[in-house]
Amino acid sequence: MRRTDFRTIAACAALLVMAPIAALAQDDGVEVPPDFQPLDVIEGPIDDPEDQVFDNDAPFDEFGNPIVPNPEDPNAPLRPGEGDTVTTVQEGPEVADGTGANIRGLDKLSGKTVDLALKTGETGEIGWLQITLGDCRYPTDNPVGDAFAHLVIRERDAEAPIFDAWMVASSPALSALDHARFDVWVMRCTTE
Structure with missing residues (x-):
C-alpha cells in the first residue's frame, strides 16, 4: 500500500x-x-x-x-x-465484588419509580422489562460509592436483550438503557 x-x-x-x-x-x-x-x-x-x-x-x-x-x-x-x-x-481504585445491587426503574409515562434489590444472577421486573444482574462491583474504600453493575435487560418474552452492558451509578448516562417507556439505573452494590 x-x-x-x-x-x-x-x-x-x-x-x-x-x-x-x-x-x-x-x-x-x-x-x-x-x-x-x-x-x-x-x-x-x-x-x-x-x-x-x-x-x-x-x-x-x-x-x-x-x-x-x-x-x-x-x-x-x-x-x-x-x-x-x-x-x-493510572489504574483505578481497587474494587470488590458485591453480592447484589439496588436498581431503580422509572416509568416515564406514569412518573412512578420502582426499586429492585437483586442478588447476583437474579432477575427482577420493572413493567415488562426483565432485568438480570450479572455482577456488581464497588471501590473497596467506599462500598456505598461509585458502584458499577453488569445488567442484561430484555423485554418480556424476547430472547435478544435490549441492553447488555455495565452501568455506572455515578454516571448513568455513560452507558444508559435506550427505551421509550422505561429508564433503569444502578443505585449501589449490596455487600450482604
Missing part, C-alpha cells in the same frame, strides 16, 4: 482553493503578481509519493501515530527520550 505525501495534498488543496480566488481578483481589476503562490505550503523538495511505501508492521503509539526510530541511530530503542511527552494511564 502506498502512502501519499501530505504536503503534496496540502499544496494541491491550496491551489484548488486559492486559484479561483486569484482569478476573481484579476477579473475585478485587482493586480495579482506573476509569482503569486496562494500559501507557503511547500517547504523544501517534495518526495515522490510513489517512492513512499507504508509499512503495515511499523509500531504505533496509543494515538495511532507511527513511532519513527532515531534517524541518527536506527538501532536505538523505540522508547521516549528526554523532553518527549509521555502519557501514562
